[in-house]
Amino acid sequence: MSPRSRRRRAGRRVLRLLPAWTATLTWKAAVFITVMCCALAALLGALVHVSVTRQTVDTARDKALNRLEEVTRSYESGEPLPRFAGVDPEGLPAELRELAVRGRRGTVVADHEGHPTMWAAGPADGRALAVRVDYSLSARTITGLDRSILGSSVLAIGATLLVGAFAVTRVTRRLHLTATVARRISAGDLDARVNDPRTKDPSLPQDEVATVSGALDTMASSLQRKLQSEQRFTADVAHELRTPLTGLSAAAELLPVGRPAELVQDRVRAMRALTEDLLEISRLDARNEKVDLAVHALGPLVERVVRYSGTPTGLTVVREATVETDKRRLERVLGNLIANAHKHGAAPVEVTVDGPVVRVRDHGPGYPAYLLESGPQRFRTESGSKGHGLGLTIAVGQTSVIGAELVFANAPDGGAEARLTLPEYVRFAAPDEDGPPDDPSPSSAHNSGTPSHKGT
Structure with missing residues (x-):
């Protein structure tokens, strides 16, 4: 057996294990809508998160670098440094310290005394001159944004799912009605019709379900006309045969006794029995028989x-x-x-x-x-x-x-x-x-x- 055949058989076994309701169109549509909404919400949320986070980080970085320039001028002029700045201050991330020692400027976000902080550092006589900017407000802004994105995504998915389920349910309800009418016709109820209002009014837009319903009604009407024509033909033929068969039976009784007379009478009885059977079948087909229970x-x-x-x-x-x-x-x-x-x-x-x-x-x-x-x-x-x-x-x-x-x-x-x-x-x-x-x-x-x- 090829690998493709094995995978196909494994897929069939998995489908058999699923509950029966998972095969319904409503469930499939709900799953499809949910998956698509989740994917769209995740994509949009990621784009918004990345955009806002980048903007927030850039703003905090620019602020920290501007402070670093001011502190650098104060350090070069021998002025005292503000409390948010220092040379090799405690808590400065090691990677930023090494960058400043190598003569380059840089920024990094790290925790300082339990608070998110934006650090900016530059070279100062072989050491690192650094400033820090409180990043708590920006971090809370990003966290709040993420929560808002998540909440709005859940609400949007729920609302879309409800609207989609309502729309799909209306379609499936019409499909179920069409299937029910088809089963009634198959059971012999030739008067059953879907009667979709969209098929009766040409001014109304017709969807695929209305097209199927109209085709089913047309087929049922055509089938009913043909069957009724056949039933009338059978009943008429059987009824018209009764009179000549009655005369033929009476004439057969007048034949001289012998084998030919027996054969004729036997065939006449068979034809009369067949005629009565045809009449009985035509009455049964008409479905107007009354029972005496x-x-x-x-x-x-x-x-x-x-x-x-x-x-x-x-x-x-x-x-x-x-x-x-x-x-x-x-x-x-x-x-x-x-x-x-x-x-x-x-x-x-x-x-x-x-x-x-x-x-x-x-x-x-x-x-x-x-x-x-x-x-x-x-x-x-x-x-x-x-x-x-x-x-x-x-x-x-x-x-x-x-x-x-x-x-x-x-x-x-x-x-x-x-x-x-x-x-x-x-x-x-x-x-x-x-x-x-x-x-x-x-x-x-x-x-x-x-x-x-x-x-x-």
Whole structure:
């Protein structure tokens, strides 16, 4: 593995260790603004500090050298020296003393008796003639300036961070709204729109978020028109086929008894079943189906579906449960799952009831990869399989209508398994009620306690 690949993998591992919120745009923008503000404040603070410090030091140096000239004239004329001057005075820095002994003038800032002092020294008969200037005020000025720079930098960073976070939050809030609408459209809500006001009024300036929102709304409108057109076409075709199929079925019944008549009648029944499936799918696509919810014991209901399926299907009730569902639609879902297991799977086909979960399992080749990845698709089956791919599509649609969950998977030891999870009905006993609840029924369950619906 190359060094670049190792560094890339190490970087990915570091990113995985970071909390999830560090990946948000708001956090990244806050970090970027903070870093840039700190860098700018440090640069400006350093420039101001260097400039003011240099000016302050130069002023103090000029003052000290001027005093040194005055003291030098007094020393050469034999006049007494002032108290701030002297020859080889105590406390004179050694490096400045050596400079003066070598015949040169110089200045240096050093502590003298606990106070910052500006020293200036020059040659005087092989010794050092020096003066000192109090540097405390200049040092306090520089210290106060540094504190002011630091405080103003912190305030500026905080204010910039707040303003930047507010601006970024407004953008991210609009992005989150766009993402939410996109997820709603993906879930089937084709009426969902962002409706960004900037996209409706051409006079308002549009930013990139408004452009994305407008593009999403346009795409959703176009997709909705196409899907509605397809739904109307499917419904119209299925509806128009019912009348000629009814006549064809009646005519097929008049054919002489024999193999040709059986084949015609069988094909007519298949076409009528396909037409009814198409009509049911068109109603499900329209999303205007109304459910008739009631409380049912799940075990007997599944047993009834298995018995009337007319197939050798095994039934096992591990744990009984009470569910609130639409009985007719649930029977349709279970009937389609059992029929699909017998048609495309292999025996034995087993139905298991475990609480509010119903599993339909066969021992055939299992579900195809496309179905596990994206769900059943209309008129798509594996090569060589019989059917139109509508049974599972209807099962998924009816499951959504009754508020249940249908998951398709392949068993580890072979075969396909459909897992249907229904909303479980739970009746809470009254505070003064002792013992187990009565046998659940729609009337007794609603009249004897407070109902609660819990999705498992």
